[in-house]
Amino acid sequence: xxxxxxxxxxxxxxxxxxxxxxxxxxxxxxxxxxxxxxxxxxxxxxxxxxxxxxxxxxxxxxxxxxxxxxxxxxxxxxxxxxxxxxxxxxxxxxxxxxxxxxxxxxxxxxxxxxxxxxxxxxxxxxxxxxxxxxxxxxxxxxxxxxxxxxxxxxxxxxxxxxxxxxxxxxx
Numbered sequence: 001x002x003x004x005x006x007x008x009x010x011x012x013x014x015x016x017x018x019x020x021x022x023x024x025x026x027x028x029x030x031x032x033x034x035x036x037x038x039x040x041x042x043x044x045x046x047x048x049x050x051x052x053x054x055x056x057x058x059x060x061x062x063x064x065x066x067x068x069x070x071x072x073x074x075x076x077x078x079x080x081x082x083x084x085x086x087x088x089x090x091x092x093x094x095x096x097x098x099x100x101x102x103x104x105x106x107x108x109x110x111x112x113x114x115x116x117x118x119x120x121x122x123x124x125x126x127x128x129x130x131x132x133x134x135x136x137x138x139x140x141x142x143x144x145x146x147x148x149x150x151x152x153x154x155x156x157x158x159x160x161x162x163x164x165x166x167x168x169x170x171x
Contacts, residue, residue: 007029007033010025010029010032011025011026011029012025013025014028014029053065055067057069057071057072059072059103059130060072060103060104060105060106061105061106061107061108061123061126062088062091062104062106063088063106071091071095071103071104072103076101076102076103077101077102078101078102078103079102079103079135080102080134080135080136080137080138081101081102081103081136081137081138081139081140082102082103082104082105082127082130082136082138082139082140083100083102083103083104083105083140083142084104084105084106084107084127084139084140084141084142084143084156085104085105085106085107085142085143086106086107086108086109086110086143086144086149086152087106087108087109088106088108090106090142091104091106094142102140103136105123105126105127105130105139106123107122107123107124107127107143107152108122108123109121109122110122110143110144110146110148110149110151110152111148111151111152111155112148112151117148119155122152124156124159127139127156128159128163131160131163131165136165137165137166138165138166138167138168139156139160139165139166139167139168140167140168140169140170141153141156141157141167141168141169141170142169142170153169157169
């Protein structure tokens with residue numbers, strides 16, 4: 001059975017999202033077709049707006065609407081401690097706990113040679129620049145507890161050791 005071209009294109013585009021296969025994409029498209037008037041347009045407008053006014057924080061590499069971001073502008077209880085995470089959403093997870101009171105640095109991924117992600121594709125140079133320009137005494141590496149996260153943590157520990165900054169890893 002052939003689908004109308006707009007439906008087929010919408011399914012194809014939604015299938016590109018992580019964790020969304022063709023079956024889920026099809027379900028979403030047909031839900032949008034039955035949704036109240038304007039729902040699909042509002043979703044399209046919101047997605048279109050993602051590229052407008054979004055920047056990368058020049059200090060921590062977070063994705064934000066302002067530069068520097070909220071986390072870099074606020075007074076930190078421990079301004080000399082930086083927590084290194086893989087993704088911007090990791091910052092939100094740490095913020096929800098209310099436990100960490102330092103600064104953040106987002107790598108935008110983890111070392112994964114099989115996927116073509118090498119250290120030069122991460123925001124490691126920006127971290128080194130921060131270490132040169134700010135009085136950072138400790139770097140806490142909070143990468144994911146998987147092979148890529150462990151490889152990234154080990155790489156950072158070896159890279160930072162000669163600099164003399166204390167480097168720890170979350171268990």
